[in-house]
Amino acid sequence: MSGAVPAAPVVFDAQGLDALIAALADAGREVFGPVRRDGAVVYEEVASSADFPKGWIDEQSGGHYRLRQEGEAYFGATLGPQGWKRILHPPKQTLWRTEGTGEETKIIREPLDETRRAFIGARACDLAAIAAQDRVLIEGPYRDPHYAARRANLFIVAVNCTRSADTCFCTSMNTGPKATKGYDIALTELDGGRFLAEAASDEGLALLATLPTRPATTDDESAAEAGIDRARDQQRRIDTEGLPALLKERPDHPRWSEVAQRCLNCANCTMVCPTCFCTTVDEVTSLDGPETERVNSWASCFTVDFSHVHGGAVRPGAKSRYRQWMTHKLATWVDQFGEMGCVGCGRCISWCPVGIDITEEAAALRKEGG
């Protein structure tokens, strides 16, 4: 995605949006984007701009997510429950299977998924989340080849946020609301179903050149920036200054016990978190024969089994499990990967059934003695 000289931004309308989807499909890509289903915005395959949740926006707060009709924007609704990891690092991934038994046992690798895909509507925080998963699953000493194959075949059309949910805090995490890297094309939605588009890769540039566009005016560019500024101002904040050291120094802060009283250990936060990467390997045996399959599934550090060793779990207490999750996101991730593991998307706040708010917990842990 690097090396391209950014061309001047262009503007297109809804017709251009359809042309973009069509061009990606013509290039042999499965095109995914936001779709309204079962009362939420989810990422699914789209055929045209008519599939986008035009005229819908989201209302989010601790333990609360609702869609309602307002305005005319295609990308007015911010983040739904699912991150793009559902596609790139799916909930279940077969690793290999066996054929035959005993001396005849053969191990058959699961073929890599080399489907060419395009994501339309990835927000800046989610781009940061994809980059965070890249660091874990591709850039370590060992790589997950299934994830790497999906990643290598991905084209990303980012959408800069011009509206934030109440739960968003990407500004504090320095990941948004404007996409700065990790995309091929970035769109900013302007009034009247128009989009300001900028390419950041050769492929993105070539694709934009095939669409019905006109050069952006300075008015278009200021309107786009004003929209992004608006989104920036609508956010909650988390003070990250010195936070990693502080969290690691306070494993016995009374707030951990207090939040453990409210936390249900349901693991929702880890399922909706776009950076959570943990998996468990399970053996799946056939009922009618000796074949077996090794399957990787999403795991959560909120379960007791997660830390099981001979003799019992390392983290049997709810307090230590919540502490593990939050300290990992905001502190030890920095030791491991050089950055925080939280991108400020706020999904864990909205989808927590009891509305536990990571920004509020971080603030409480700053106070001496709770």
Place this chain on the structure above:
Amino acid sequence: MHAPDPHTDPMVPVIARVTGRTRELSDVVTFEMEVEGWPGFAPGQFNMLSVFGVGEIPISISGPVSDTTRIIHTIRDVGPVSHALAALSPGAVLGLRGPYGAPWPVQAARGRDVVVIAGGLGLAPVRPILYELMENRDAYGKVTLLYGARSPAEILFEKELGDWRSRLDMGVEVTVDRATNAWHGHVGVVTALLRGADFTPANTTAFVCGPEIMMRFGADGLTDLGVAATDIHLSMERNMQCGIGLCGHCQLGPVFVCKDGPVFDWATMKPLMRIKEL
């Protein structure tokens, strides 16, 4: 069959064949196996072993590094996979990935005194250290092995312990938590044996392996005698699904036990091990 290539599909095992099996204790067996293209290992490293149809677990390698063909593991039958592993007999096939993990820095201890402290099955992961010390005895200073078992019946590698004990160039002390009438040796925690051991703390490298509580007391005891925290090495155990830093289960604060460890020095572990349920 090839050795696992970390850059292609590190989660796919190779087929290994069991070539020998020895019962050590009522619930512990040592088995040997072979894999084509085995790259060899360093003391303290582990393999992910798979029993097809049952599952996969990390097991440290307990054989000598100098044996480049046989891969030796000592396993206690405590869960479904270790139970199935312990039941494998010569000729059986299993899956192997590895070797993985940061090793004991044994060769870096050449020219120094070496103290090995092991508890229970913790003698298995340090046995490759002892083989290296014996094979290159002149390269090291004074060598001490302190071993603790729950009872005389649970003393692992008893014959080898006897052989080592009879050597004049090595101090070996064994203690048990619960003695029987026939037991004439030490009774009590293994760390109590440190007091009588002969080594120069400022020039000592220590390798400690066993239950966490024992490793903590062992490291504290060594520190009290003047061994530097960076010269005390422990091997940590955590849940591991992948062994290669992808599954997240083995995290211990800032470290992944599988890829940053399992061997860590006490300077790194002390602040982490004092935190309950980290």
